Amino acid sequence: MQEVYRSAFFNSVKPADPFFAPRIKKCLEVTIPTAMRQCVDTGRIDAFKLNWKPGMPNQPHVFWDSDVAKVMEGMAYSLALKPDAGLERVYDEWVDLVVSAQQPDGYLNTHFTTVEPDGRWKCLAMQHELYCAGHLIEAAVAGYEALGKRKLLDCLCRYADYIDSVFGLEPGKRRGWPGHEEIELALVRLYGATGCERYLKLAAYFINDRGVAPRLFENKFDPGNKQADRPVREQTDAYGHAVRAVYLYTGMADVARETGDGELMKACLRLFDSIRFRRMYITGGIGSTFMGEAFTEDYELPNGVSMYAESCAAMGLVQLADRLFNATGDAAILDVLERTLYNGALSGISLSGDRFFYSNFLEVDDNHHCFNAGYRTRQPWFACSCCPTSYARFLPQIGRFLWSVRGDEIFLKIPAAGHAELNFDDGRSVSLRVEGGYPYDGQVRIVVETGGEFTLNCRRPGWCHGFKASFEGRAVALPLRRNWQAGDTVTVNIDMPVEIMHGNPRITADLGRAALTRGPLVYAVEERDLAFPVRELRLPSGAGIQLAEASDLPPGTVVLEGEAVRESFAGDALYTAAAPLRTGAHFRAVPYALWQNRGDTNMAVWLPTV
């Protein structure tokens, strides 16, 4: 199977829209520097000095290497997007430090080298050795692709070579699979950067022997939560730990694409379908329970604080959907990418760039008990700090998700304003500008800056009922192929009315409730914008809803305002037969991804209807 599309190189698309551009800017200015400081302050960097001894503070944790790797990946992107000599000096120092921690045989893991020297590969399912290796590989490839630096890449090739000498079906090798997937997609990425087929073959081994390999060296573990109680090709529903799941599926898509394994791709698409058609929040969040941070059952999507919808899982779903669109060319898959990116993925980080949600709830009420009190508000860091470090590497890559290329066709996946320099397979390149206020405005202008013959395409969103493209004043159909001249402009009008959305009735949590969306955005009502508790807000079926500019949110943000109903009860009985008092009530709703940026407050996405 050949890749149908490939995503733009992260650095070739520069968003200048009201939604992503400020987030990327904050990531470079705040998120990455903050995460770097946290890695230093918590001992994660010093761990690579390998001088930790029992009794000392900051015992290297099994997942610490991954945090450093993810921040280094982000640093590489940052340096490519915005060169900075000081940052580069630190980056190079960290590369040296990481490389210095490599053992003579190629092994590289701070925890198992210092804390459990006898534990190497002893508990694949519970520990994070191969997961950390995967993130280090991604960091190494990023440094090579973004900056042309080979030192870390060479180091990680040695580590990958060593891993390849340990695991596999060949005589003398050990069979096994990682409890936390990541190595699979990382090895395919390493194969892409190096052309070394051994890495692709090892990735395919980890995918194909998962749930098959005898579970050696394991004691206490739950294979179900790790997608390993049966072979991946026999898995039909997304289950277990949601982050691990989407990392695995991304690895499956990557291996299937590179090896032409149609059956594996089909299994991957079937798992993706189980997410998008039955197990995903309207925000693109995934993981219905904090227990095991996991998927549960079809349509079980509770909105309160027992849900999970981890930030990392949403970012992982964006990445997976991008891979699957590229592989299939099915634009409907981009609806999931877009919905998740604009809502459940970006909700996890504050506009200030230094506060993070682990879980992205759809309803928060101050009466409600959170399994972890710190999860109700965005936090600067976590003991298990995967989400903050994921943003450090995810946000600089957003450009990837806006454009894809196939042959000499360019495909605008998300029409956010900005600049793109896209390379065709034949070596030519084209430069374009996207203008407009998307996602707040559906009028988009695609301006060609350098001409040439190529095909221009733009996704028609699945949520859109009216979509018109025009060129030189005349309606045109997309894709449109022509010999483009500099200045040629295609205008796309995407109708984006406010929609009152209903959940499938199998989602009993949403019964009798509706959510507001407009275009790709899901809206949330924050109690601070009401004159009464959000729990008393009821949405009439014919609610008149207007668009409004917000002065207390980033420039360009469109909020919804309208007249609804407040339903209040006299007295404070726990249960009452008295009918509630209904009065008219003004309400305001803000994009879900922007909630809790003006202080902590109660919030609801799904509003009871009247």
Add this chain to the structure above:
Amino acid sequence: MQEVYRSAFFNSVKPADPFFAPRIKKCLEVTIPTAMRQCVDTGRIDAFKLNWKPGMPNQPHVFWDSDVAKVMEGMAYSLALKPDAGLERVYDEWVDLVVSAQQPDGYLNTHFTTVEPDGRWKCLAMQHELYCAGHLIEAAVAGYEALGKRKLLDCLCRYADYIDSVFGLEPGKRRGWPGHEEIELALVRLYGATGCERYLKLAAYFINDRGVAPRLFENKFDPGNKQADRPVREQTDAYGHAVRAVYLYTGMADVARETGDGELMKACLRLFDSIRFRRMYITGGIGSTFMGEAFTEDYELPNGVSMYAESCAAMGLVQLADRLFNATGDAAILDVLERTLYNGALSGISLSGDRFFYSNFLEVDDNHHCFNAGYRTRQPWFACSCCPTSYARFLPQIGRFLWSVRGDEIFLKIPAAGHAELNFDDGRSVSLRVEGGYPYDGQVRIVVETGGEFTLNCRRPGWCHGFKASFEGRAVALPLRRNWQAGDTVTVNIDMPVEIMHGNPRITADLGRAALTRGPLVYAVEERDLAFPVRELRLPSGAGIQLAEASDLPPGTVVLEGEAVRESFAGDALYTAAAPLRTGAHFRAVPYALWQNRGDTNMAVWLPTV
């Protein structure tokens, strides 16, 4: 503080109503014999032979003694209600066996004597030693009070004397508190049976030093889940493990009553208020989360399978409310007793008497993941089998909850049909008959069978908007004192229309939903009674609802029937902007306590309104 009322002796009230009487019959005929067999088959009885050795099967568990004790308590009540020579022989054998397991110093615990001989009193907070002791004491008192048998009572007095020699503030004694409360109320009961003040004093010690005593001999525990992170008098909200909580509060009420400790009673009432006004399901269920089987926060009352509402907790709440009514004479407390007894307590056992819910959910949908698959349907037994054994001792005692006595006033707490023989404080007794179809019919006749001068009172339920008492054709006010003649009949008419109940809007799980009640009964819609999924049922505010007799439920059962709305969606999208299709739909609702007696099916108590 003197007890204002005391509840009738269990054996002096014989229900003959359509609700309790068949349950009690099944308990004697099925539940107790079945639980006895389980105690034998699982090794719980053999454990008292003290011959378990490492490597043998059926290692005595830390809570096994309590299961045997609770079943023996039920056997004693059963023998009093319905003598049976065969059962009595087994009962006497079991008494001999339990007594034979007592150690020379009085200690009596199968687990710590055989499995962890060095563990005695070493982990009070995590283990169940004092909990088991409490249940053995209750069994011993029951055998003495119900059957006049002293052997087990004497044995447990020796154990209690030994416990008293170990724990307390006096020099040479150890301070501590049990992780699972029960010993406190049991010791007060032992005091009541023996008159020995030492037991009352020890109960008061355990209550008063709880959350105060240094936590000796403890390692890993969560004092919050065990109501021990602060002194009980400083506790204001019901928190932690719900069963433990209500057992503690019952012990507090008992100690407060017997010692005249008004401050302690006030603390107990404050905790009870936190349950009834903010932390209780409409069914009387308590415990909002399966995590720690615990209370969470005010108004956090999710209806799906993440809730708990353990059967034992509901039975404990009935017991607590009975104590608090007796202590205060506040009839509003009986609304909680009645609501819980008729709904969340009896829902936990099948009509057949041999299947049990651990958790009593308010909404079950087959799409929904249950943290323990076995909790969705009633089970014959559990590894941790507290609920089945609780029914074995709870159901035979239901008579206690129908009548209370104060001086020469008799108070009809729940007007279920049946016979009562009540003893006044002055030694006289009175015999009465209650007639009628309560809880399905609000017309109640109280017929005096033996005359005499006394005061007759009957509770006016808090849910009732019309309550009329009449005597000899004339309206009368209650309480009514007179010199009653045999055959005198007071008629009470309790208005019980169907009510559409709303939750306090702070209960976000119930927003936009309503529940149906009639009299003390909460109704549930079972999917098997609909022509479509229960999740598609919507209740219009003006729904016309009729009463109907049910041919597929026990004789006399009144179900609700009416016309509502079915809301269905074309297609199977996870989220849609298409408005749902509304059609008229017939529905039927059955008493919550009777649900899932005609096979497994989806169910909902809170119905979305339209």
